[in-house]
Amino acid sequence: MTTATLTPVEALERVLHCLDRAHETGFKSKAFARALDVVRDTPADEIAERARRNTLKQLDGIGDSSARVVIESLRGDTTYLDKLDSQTQVTITPAGQRYRDALRGDCHLHSKWSDGGATIKAMAKTANALGHEYMVLTDHSPRLTIAHGLDRDRLLAQLDDIETLNEQMAPFRILTGMEVDILEDGALDLDDDLLERLDVVVASVHSKLRMDAFLMTQRMVRAVESPHVDILGHCTGRLIGKRPESEFDADKVFAACAANNTAVELNCRPERLDPPEPLIVMAIEHGCWFSIDSDAHATGQLEWQPHGCDRAAAGGVPIERVINTMSAADLLAWTEN
Ligand SMILES: [Zn+2]
Ligand SMILES: [Zn+2]
Numbered sequence: 001m002t003t004a005t006l007t008p009v010e011a012l013e014r015v016l017h018c019l020d021r022a023h024e025t026g027f028k029s030k031a032f033a034r035a036l037d038v039v040r041d042t043p044a045d046e047i048a049e050r051a052r053r054n055t056l057k058q059l060d061g062i063g064d065s066s067a068r069v070v071i072e073s074l075r076g077d078t079t080y081l082d083k084l085d086s087q088t089q090v091t092i093t094p095a096g097q098r099y100r101d102a103l104r105g106d107c108h109l110h111s112k113w114s115d116g117g118a119t120i121k122a123m124a125k126t127a128n129a130l131g132h133e134y135m136v137l138t139d140h141s142p143r144l145t146i147a148h149g150l151d152r153d154r155l156l157a158q159l160d161d162i163e164t165l166n167e168q169m170a171p172f173r174i175l176t177g178m179e180v181d182i183l184e185d186g187a188l189d190l191d192d193d194l195l196e197r198l199d200v201v202v203a204s205v206h207s208k209l210r211m212d213a214f215l216m217t218q219r220m221v222r223a224v225e226s227p228h229v230d231i232l233g234h235c236t237g238r239l240i241g242k243r244p245e246s247e248f249d250a251d252k253v254f255a256a257c258a259a260n261n262t263a264v265e266l267n268c269r270p271e272r273l274d275p276p277e278p279l280i281v282m283a284i285e286h287g288c289w290f291s292i293d294s295d296a297h298a299t300g301q302l303e304w305q306p307h308g309c310d311r312a313a314a315g316g317v318p319i320e321r322v323i324n325t326m327s328a329a330d331l332l333a334w335t336e337n
Pocket of ligand 1: 179204206233234
């Protein structure tokens, strides 16, 4: 990669991007995030002067590693970044690579508007750099207050923002969307007129994950049957090693997905990898559509699609049933049926 022309801020952003894609969320990430804030808030000439005099570490929040990144960036030296870049590559199998090569977009990701860490523009630029033609922005819906879900007014404001960004970023395209909560009775956490207006709707269960299997099945089927829902997000809700799968009749849910053209998401987050493989095989048998989505909350996490690609390959998902292998225009036509 070419990092020779990066400013100190850009170099530190790149460090955070690499740590994110390696799912590094500990001390190191926090320290670099803090250093980035400090460097952003300090005049560039002061940073350059301190780099020359070797006094960067006198700034509260700059440590050995962040000082090194700043100094190297000012010299056009990429040693630290190159090493980090190679250490944090997301791996993929040759079989998975076939799927990754076919992907033209990402249908589930978040921005700072809800609980993501990056602006819409930063996410779009990264998605574009990863070779995508489009991304669907799917911030959280109102009732997920813990994730700063968007109410009606904020969603409308976001739609305006996306329109402006699309003018700047063409031909790359940001499609509108939302990750809408599936409420306890299977209703959706957004008004119908807004659901109608969005390009792509992901529906996910985020609450009462332990409810009775019969009721959970009804809940999910009702959501999947909504004409507004295009993708069923992380269907089992599992968090590997932390939270078990929700209990529901997967046969019934996937039958409803197939009958209603609602894609089953292969969620690529390393702690989710949802659904588990036996359920992927079951969804294939039902003739479901699939969507291989990063569910990224930071730019580096947009690089997680290989996880889902490998799982699609291992489970034998027909590549032509993966909706984000379509062009944006074809995807929009598909969501209409
Ligand atoms: Zn979710
Ligand atoms: Zn999400």
